[in-house]
Amino acid sequence: MNTAYLIHFANYSDGVLYVLAGLFVVALGVIVDRFWYLRRTILRGTVFVRELAQHGRLDRDALQTRMDVCQKARVSDIGIAAKPR
Numbered sequence: 001m002n003t004a005y006l007i008h009f010a011n012y013s014d015g016v017l018y019v020l021a022g023l024f025v026v027a028l029g030v031i032v033d034r035f036w037y038l039r040r041t042i043l044r045g046t047v048f049v050r051e052l053a054q055h056g057r058l059d060r061d062a063l064q065t066r067m068d069v070c071q072k073a074r075v076s077d078i079g080i081a082a083k084p085r
Contacts, residue, residue: 010017 010021
């Protein structure tokens with residue numbers, strides 16, 4: 001099977017083989033694009049996990065303290081906003 005035979009066969013197929021070849025090229029492009037996108041996403045996720053691991057853990061008391069401070073700040077902000085001028 002040589003190139004001349006393939007071209008003859010493609011012409012004999014009324015162009016269907018050319019369409020299939022074009023679709024094959026498009027499919028390869030999509031495969032390569034998805035590969036690079038997923039690779040980049042996985043690498044970014046790995047960096048994100050490493051950054052989170054460096055922060056350590058918060059215990060329940062630390063979270064409660066932070067929540068109390070935030071609630072006190074919200075109450076004082078509401079009081080300041082409601083104060084008549």
